Amino acid sequence: MKKNDIIEVTINDLEFPCIGIVNFENKIVKVKNTLPGQKIKARVVRSKKDSAEAKLLEVLENAFYEQEPSCKHFNLCGGCTYQTVPYMNQLEIKAKQVKNILDEILTENYEFLPIVPSPKKTGYRNKMEFSFGDEIKEGPLTLGMHRRNSFHSIINTYECRIVDEDFRQILCQIL
Template sequence: MKKGQMVEGRVTRVEFPNKGILEVAGEDKEISVKNVVPGQKVQAVIHKIRKGKAEGSLKAVLEPSPLEISPSCPHFGECGGCTYQNLPYEEQLKLKEEQVHTLIDAACEETYIFEGIKASPRQMAYRNKMEFSFGDEYKDGPLALGMHKRGSFHDIVNVTECQIVD
């Protein structure tokens, strides 16, 4: 495996913070890719290689996960506000529980009682604080007020609605 190489693989799990682990035929390194969900078959390009690990960026989803649903937000995927809106709420809770449990296991040497993740009584319109950004819609482009584009601190997505804000 080398930098710039295109790989195809299936997402076996997602670790915190939103890094999917790909299983690629013939590769023994773990490849992490952001913005994926378990079960997807994806195409990614490798941009970092370290001992036993590699990092890539998502180029295409070749097959959706059997868990996936259509996100209700028209800005999902472009806006960086909602990470797992393409999963049913129950699956989001399972995924987050696995991530928290794994983090605690790694940090805690003693036995502990894990009480799990509590579901919110509201799945939409639950946020009472939003941080909007004011800046270029794209580099040297017109000024815009909106949310940060997914994966970027510089680009702004002009959103017409937000389903998680109250």
């Protein structure tokens, strides 16, 4: 496997933040914004002796557990990564990721408490970091979230499903 090779693989594990992992041709391959169970097509962007990184080109088959995202901005916005995952599965994924991080830095035994589910599945976020920028290069200034996989492009997320309704109203008034 070398740089620019196109590979088709099924993701089998996940690490923070939403980086899918698969063993392919005796290398650990990491692909951002993928989920376990997804069959994907990706381009290798970096290849080392034991590992590689690839850029997602296409999800060929969704994981069996995936559902439709509740937000119309999901495929473009970089603010959410797990909306296609049922909520209880999201909690399991996030708990595993937090525990893995703690296991790396803590040397003493500790009690890992479960995540307490929110009573709200949407509109729960009380902190957002909106950015000003162009939706398209040289386009008009807008306020919103970074486009998925882009630091420079901003998309207006006036119908964001994770933020409280007050934020959506303020965003619409500003724009």
